[in-house]
Amino acid sequence: MVATNVEVRPPDSRNYAPLWMRNRSKLVSVIKATVLTITLVVILFPVINVILISLMTRTDLLKYSGSLDLLPKHLTLAAYHTIFSGGIVIRAMIVSVSITLIGTFLSLAVSSLLAYGLSVDGLPGRRSLLLFILITFLFTPGIIPLFLTVKGTGLMDTYASLIIPTMLSTFNVIVLRSFFMNIPREVLDSANCDGAGYGKIFLYIVLPLSKPVLAVMGLFYAVGYWDAFFNALLYLNDSSKWPIQLVLQQYVISNSTLPQSIASLSQSVSVQAPEQSVQMAVVVIATVPILIVYPFLQRYFVHGVLTGAVKG
Amino acid sequence: MAQLTRTATARRRRSRPPVRFVNRPPRSGGGRLARLRRYRVPLLMLVPGLLFYCLYYYLPIFGNVIAFQDYLPFVGIRHSAFNGLDNFRILFESSEFWYSLVNTLEITALQLIFFFPAPIILALLLNSLLSNRLRRIIQSIIYIPHFMSWVVVVILFQQIFGGAGLIPQALRTHGVSNPIDVMTNPAFFKPLVTAQVIWKDTGWGTIIFFAAITSIDVALYESAAMDGANGFQRMWHVTLPGIIPITILLLILRIGTILSVGFEQILLQEPAVGAKAGQVLDTYVYFHGIVDGNWSVGAAAGLVKGAVGLALVMLSNWIAHRLGEAGLYS
Numbered sequence: 322m323v324a325t326n327v328e329v330r331p332p333d334s335r336n337y338a339p340l341w342m343r344n345r346s347k348l349v350s351v352i353k354a355t356v357l358t359i360t361l362v363v364i365l366f367p368v369i370n371v372i373l374i375s376l377m378t379r380t381d382l383l384k385y386s387g388s389l390d391l392l393p394k395h396l397t398l399a400a401y402h403t404i405f406s407g408g409i410v411i412r413a414m415i416v417s418v419s420i421t422l423i424g425t426f427l428s429l430a431v432s433s434l435l436a437y438g439l440s441v442d443g444l445p446g447r448r449s450l451l452l453f454i455l456i457t458f459l460f461t462p463g464i465i466p467l468f469l470t471v472k473g474t475g476l477m478d479t480y481a482s483l484i485i486p487t488m489l490s491t492f493n494v495i496v497l498r499s500f501f502m503n504i505p506r507e508v509l510d511s512a513n514c515d516g517a518g519y520g521k522i523f524l525y526i527v528l529p530l531s532k533p534v535l536a537v538m539g540l541f542y543a544v545g546y547w548d549a550f551f552n553a554l555l556y557l558n559d560s561s562k563w564p565i566q567l568v569l570q571q572y573v574i575s576n577s578t579l580p581q582s583i584a585s586l587s588q589s590v591s592v593q594a595p596e597q598s599v600q601m602a603v604v605v606i607a608t609v610p611i612l613i614v615y616p617f618l619q620r621y622f623v624h625g626v627l628t629g630a631v632k633g
Numbered sequence: 634m635a636q637l638t639r640t641a642t643a644r645r646r647r648s649r650p651p652v653r654f655v656n657r658p659p660r661s662g663g664g665r666l667a668r669l670r671r672y673r674v675p676l677l678m679l680v681p682g683l684l685f686y687c688l689y690y691y692l693p694i695f696g697n698v699i700a701f702q703d704y705l706p707f708v709g710i711r712h713s714a715f716n717g718l719d720n721f722r723i724l725f726e727s728s729e730f731w732y733s734l735v736n737t738l739e740i741t742a743l744q745l746i747f748f749f750p751a752p753i754i755l756a757l758l759l760n761s762l763l764s765n766r767l768r769r770i771i772q773s774i775i776y777i778p779h780f781m782s783w784v785v786v787v788i789l790f791q792q793i794f795g796g797a798g799l800i801p802q803a804l805r806t807h808g809v810s811n812p813i814d815v816m817t818n819p820a821f822f823k824p825l826v827t828a829q830v831i832w833k834d835t836g837w838g839t840i841i842f843f844a845a846i847t848s849i850d851v852a853l854y855e856s857a858a859m860d861g862a863n864g865f866q867r868m869w870h871v872t873l874p875g876i877i878p879i880t881i882l883l884l885i886l887r888i889g890t891i892l893s894v895g896f897e898q899i900l901l902q903e904p905a906v907g908a909k910a911g912q913v914l915d916t917y918v919y920f921h922g923i924v925d926g927n928w929s930v931g932a933a934a935g936l937v938k939g940a941v942g943l944a945l946v947m948l949s950n951w952i953a954h955r956l957g958e959a960g961l962y963s
Contacts (some may be wrong), residue, residue, distance in 0.1 A: 361775075371789055371792055445665070445668050462694045463918065463939055464918050467696075575904070597797075619773055622776065
């Protein structure tokens, strides 16, 4: 080891900083800290606000914004009890979870099959097939023809209408393909020498090597399915099939009462939770699933986003 | 030896016949059919994906013919009468279309001015942090809003700014008799929509800029510091020039989507402020075309939007190439 490039850590600091960054002005640091703190508060406060409202009792809720004393005295899970005792929210959550799981699986499967096929060397017509899907970047067909197509292919009022019309994102397919193309040729060739055909190479070599990018693409697809409300608004007339986002939109934003509304449901429950708390509890429940998977996938984000930006 | 292996690899790269086909009969005997046969597995893998594009991309594109028809749902596309460019005439004569277009452009302009630079500033700020752990914590917080649905984001804003929200309530109890409801006031609609986009996607947008910043050679900072540049000067003369290429690329790509502003976001909030203040091209197509049943005029509007978008994407790609960037497709 020749010590030409040894980074000397200052003994008093756990964080290494280059020498020229040591003498930093106090004023600049204070300004930076203030700006970052404000940013974090602006991002977190609306979320905390909604969580708090969902946990409040009726009397606390009335005083909440008046006192500017933001921490409520009594926290209660009554709103969540109301929701979990059955009714449309539970059903909508089941719909959303199922759509997201099935949809993400299908999207990933079809995308990676397509991306792998398009990455195979010597495939007849590869360039034109690639062009065939790249054209989608240039021109969008529009909402109305798509609606008529969904209607024409018999998907109206089926759960499939929430998955199939948005199953593939060209962006994700291209990212996957560029990732597959970067797998060292030697690995694929040696598998081929051992007698693996394209199917086996795909299943046992390409997919396992692509776990990080598959994780990011899966997250993108899953968030897409989970967050979408417009498809359901457009294609599902039957409100008993609605996913959670559409229920939220109807129940909280448009403030319309649902056919099997939560209000009527809460009468059967002994603990009466205030309407606003119930609404916010639904918001929390509709956001939690994403926040659960988020930490596991976070380390892959940068990779996925950058591959897309550079190679897309 | 090294030379030998390299040429062997190069040859393999040029054409990669699977090894088990090494003893296949000479190519002339095979021809096109043999080639299709050899690649039947990967070709079959393409089928579901290509079927998707045929059904839900190309079929709708041809469905746009209804823009040139007097389309009636119960008659169907095949039997509806063609009426030439009548729908486009109706479209261009309707004031609703024009103010939707103006609203779209205004919102795009606001987003370009206020939203576009936000991630750059935040990324610069994050980059100047010395503690890696603190930076990682901040990063994982600021990415979160990107994953929330528009429905949830709109509700979060309602609970703060809406009529019964936190701020108006607090104002009311502290003597302001009639605080403004920002969520339903037409004058505030466009700034509000922009603020929501900033809230939701600034953090996520930092990823790409931050990566560009971290790929700048540290030696540049070192020599700048040796020459006596202070922190601000190093940012101005080293960091900013380092991220200009990606900034220009993203800006150019944004040109292609000038006519698309958050469809779900605006669809959710337009009813609260009315069409005059809130309608954009996409919601015009939805409300006018699907809700009111003017299918053909709506399709015409969608087609106009698609055509302008196509022209803009090609223009932006051309500019990107002129500036020496890779462009969207290359």
